[in-house]
Each structure stands twice: as C-alpha cells, then as structure tokens.
Amino acid sequence: MKPTDYNFRVKDSILGIQFLFVAFGALVLVPILTGLDPSVALFTAGIGTLVFQFVNRGAIPPIFLASSFAFIAPISYGVKTWGIAATMSGLVAAGFLYVILSLLIRLKGDNFLHRLLPPVVVGPVIMSIGLILSPVAVNLAMGKSGDGSFELVPFEVAIVVSMVALFVTVFVSLLSKGIFKLIPILCGIIAGYILALSYGIVDFTAFEKAAWFAMPNFTAPEFNWQAIIFILPIAIAPAIEHIGDMLAISNVTKQDYLKKPGLKNTLLGDGLATSVAALFGGPPNTTYSEVTGAVTVTKAYNPAIMTWAAIAAILLAFVGKLGGLLSTIPTPIMGGIMLLLFGIIATLGISTLVKANTDFTCPRNMVIVSMILVFSIGGMTFNFGGVPFSGIGLGAIVGIFLNLILPKVKNEEA
Numbered sequence: 001m002k003p004t005d006y007n008f009r010v011k012d013s014i015l016g017i018q019f020l021f022v023a024f025g026a027l028v029l030v031p032i033l034t035g036l037d038p039s040v041a042l043f044t045a046g047i048g049t050l051v052f053q054f055v056n057r058g059a060i061p062p063i064f065l066a067s068s069f070a071f072i073a074p075i076s077y078g079v080k081t082w083g084i085a086a087t088m089s090g091l092v093a094a095g096f097l098y099v100i101l102s103l104l105i106r107l108k109g110d111n112f113l114h115r116l117l118p119p120v121v122v123g124p125v126i127m128s129i130g131l132i133l134s135p136v137a138v139n140l141a142m143g144k145s146g147d148g149s150f151e152l153v154p155f156e157v158a159i160v161v162s163m164v165a166l167f168v169t170v171f172v173s174l175l176s177k178g179i180f181k182l183i184p185i186l187c188g189i190i191a192g193y194i195l196a197l198s199y200g201i202v203d204f205t206a207f208e209k210a211a212w213f214a215m216p217n218f219t220a221p222e223f224n225w226q227a228i229i230f231i232l233p234i235a236i237a238p239a240i241e242h243i244g245d246m247l248a249i250s251n252v253t254k255q256d257y258l259k260k261p262g263l264k265n266t267l268l269g270d271g272l273a274t275s276v277a278a279l280f281g282g283p284p285n286t287t288y289s290e291v292t293g294a295v296t297v298t299k300a301y302n303p304a305i306m307t308w309a310a311i312a313a314i315l316l317a318f319v320g321k322l323g324g325l326l327s328t329i330p331t332p333i334m335g336g337i338m339l340l341l342f343g344i345i346a347t348l349g350i351s352t353l354v355k356a357n358t359d360f361t362c363p364r365n366m367v368i369v370s371m372i373l374v375f376s377i378g379g380m381t382f383n384f385g386g387v388p389f390s391g392i393g394l395g396a397i398v399g400i401f402l403n404l405i406l407p408k409v410k411n412e413e414a
Contacts, residue, residue, distance in 0.1 A: 016308025098271025140335025
C-alpha cells in the first residue's frame with residue numbers, strides 16, 4: 001500500500017492505537033517535567049497531528065506529532081517565571097516562526113534554510129539544550145527538586161529507583177526486539193514505578209480524587225513580550241530537526257516528502273500544529289521518531305493510521321483517571337529517564353557536526369561552536385529593554401550572527 005492511499009479500516013484503527021502506545025511515554029513525559037497537564041498534551045498531540053495532515057493533505061507523510069523535548073528547558077523556566085498562560089504566548093510565537101520559515105522556503109527554496117542554519121550552528125545549539133537540562137535530571141534522580149533546593153524523596157531510595165528506571169530503559173532500547181524496542185521509555189517508567197511501590201513512595205491521592213471523565217485543564221495564552229523573546233529563538237533547533245525527520249520517513253516509505261508535499265508545507269503544518277497546541281495550553285509538537293520506527297517495523301504506511309492515533313489521543317485526554325495516575329509517578333523515575341534523554345539530545349548535536357564533516361581545524365568553525373556553547377551554558381545574559389535574554393536562545397542568535405558575519409575560508413564546508 002502506498003502512503004497516499006488514505007482509507008479507513010478496522011485494522012488501521014488498531015494500528016493507530018498501537019502507535020499511540022509507542023508515543024505515549026515520551027508524549028506525557030514533557031508535560032510532567034514542565035508543569036503542564038498531560039491530558040492537555042494528549043489532546044493537543046491529536047489536534048496537532050490532524051492539523052498537520054490537513055495542511056499536507058495532497059501527500060500526507062505517515063507521522064505522528066506530539067510533545068517536543070527541545071522545549072523542556074524554556075517551558076520549565078517560563079512556567080516558573082511568568083506562569084503557564086504567558087509561556088503559551090511564547091510557544092504560539094515559536095509556531096509562527098516555523099510558518100515564517102516555511103514562507104521563506106516557498107519564496108527562496110530549500111537551500112535558504114541550510115544557508116541560514118548550517119550544521120555548525122544547529123549542532124552546538126542542540127548540544128546546549130541537553131547540557132543545560134542535565135542538572136535538572138541529576139537533581140530529580142537524587143530525590144531533590146529540579147533546582148536542587150529541597151529533598152522530595154530520601155537519597156538512598158531515590159537513587160535506586162532512578163537507576164532502575166534508567167537501566168531498564170537502556171537495556172530495553174539496546175537488547176529488546178519488536179514492539180518493546182519501540183517503547184523503552186514506557187518500560188523504564190513501569191519498572192521504576194513497580195520498585196517505587198515497594199518502597200512506599202507512590203501517593204495515590206490524585207488518582208483517587210480524579211473523575212473517570214474530566215475536562216483537561218486547558219489554558220489560553222496571555223500575551224507576554226518577555227516570554228516571546230525568551231522562547232522564540234529556541235524554535236530554530238527543532239525546525240532543523242524537522243528536516244531530518246522528513247528525510248527519515250521518506251527513506252522508510254520510499255516517498256520523497258521533501259518534494260511532495262515539500263518542506264514548505266510540512267514545516268508549515270508543524271508550525272501550525274505547535275501554535276494550535278499552545279492555544280490550548282499544550283507543549284509544542286514535533287514529529288516522533290519512535291512512531292517512525294514503528295512504521296519501519298510494521299510497514300504500515302497508510303496515513304489514516306495516524307488519524308486513528310490522533311483520535312485515540314483526543315479521546316484519552318478526557319479520561320480523568322489517566323491524568324490522575326500519571327501524576328502519581330515519583331520524580332526520581334522521571335529523573336532517571338531524563339538522564340538518558342538529555343544526554344541523547346547532547347549527542348545528537350555532536351552527531352549533527354560529525355555527519356556534516358565539520359572541520360575543527362578551521363578557526364571560524366571553532367569560534368562559532370565555542371561561542372554558542374559558552375553563551376548558552378555559561379549563563380551570559382543580555383538585557384533588551386529590560387527583558388533578560390540568555391540560555392539557548394541567546395546562543396542560537398549568537399551562532400546565526402557569527403555565521404553570517406565571519407568570513408569563510410576557501411572551500412570551507414560548514
């Protein structure tokens with residue numbers, strides 16, 4: 001069956017639910033870590049996937065969109081600093097940045113994006129995302145709060161639970177086959193949860209109080225310039241990641257989605273999905289590699305399967321008991337999983353540089369990479385009109401600026 005054959009069957013609905021199961025662990029992890037509502041994230045993943053399919057209805061790639069890990073750090077900071085509603089305004093703007101990039105690609109061609117955001121810029125930006133988040137993972141794994149200011153679970157218990165969750169995730173990812181290889185995060189969470197139950201650190205109060213059917217805690221955006229300026233540049237990294245995701249699904253299905261529907265349309269769909277998600281109080285959407293892996297294994301290329309996955313996600317969002325159960329997951333389990341995920345994010349940045357054969361004997365490349373990392377991770381802060389500008393966003397802007405102004409060496413590839 002070709003990916004363009006869009007028809008509904010009972011088999012497709014069952015496969016769609018299976019694909020949602022594959023995405024579920026990562027999908028709900030982002031809101032749990034950032035203080036958002038997992039039920040809202042389920043709803044916006046479903047809505048976002050449907051929006052993406054509508055935009056690309058001429059040739060729909062069989063992909064599922066859900067919570068983006070690239071935005072964990074800015075969402076966490078934004079929620080703590082300005083609140084959820086204000087943070088959502090920044091995420092709406094991030095989605096619009098995708099839309100603007102898609103329009104520029106439509107006008108200037110695909111090469112425009114590669115010239116503006118080459119690997120020498122994108123690689124260290126992705127690295128900084130993982131490295132900035134790493135202290136949060138370590139603190140949670142040791143039983144502390146994300147900032148390390150107080151203890152949530154005794155260290156002796158937390159370190160055992162977090163390490164079990166971590167190593168089960170690693171070993172399932174490396175050694176398992178079939179469906180289990182696609183859900184290592186979920187396996188790690190379940191293993192850690194069982195151990196946490198034996199230690200008596202699971203609090204079921206929220207689950208007991210939750211109704212079976214409940215409205216997700218939707219939150220409308222509130223305009224906030226500070227949140228917008230802080231979050232907007234961070235969308236650069238996942239925008240580039242989107243290209244890699246489209247290449248991956250194209251290789252799997254043997255259909256060139258960079259030509260039809262084209263990057264100008266897939267990036268537009270991703271951006272609109274992110275903005276729509278933020279209108280409801282959900283995290284930004286991105287294409288899920290786990291689901292692409294499931295498509296590879298099952299050879300299920302019909303995009304209608306992802307429609308069923310989206311519908312299932314929307315329906316599950318209104319099951320209040322599910323949200324209550326997710327809120328009972330102890331923080332050390334999340335910390336253990338995050339140790340791996342944030343490390344992988346950092347290594348993906350390194351991989352971006354390696355795949356592009358970035359020449360580090362070239363002083364220009366060394367300057368760009370080093371400045372992005374130091375500005376991002378070191379805590380450098382600039383103030384524009386009283387608005388503090390720091391972290392990943394500042395590093396990305398510095399990298400783009402240096403890439404545009406620094407003279408290139410002859411025959412340089414970066």
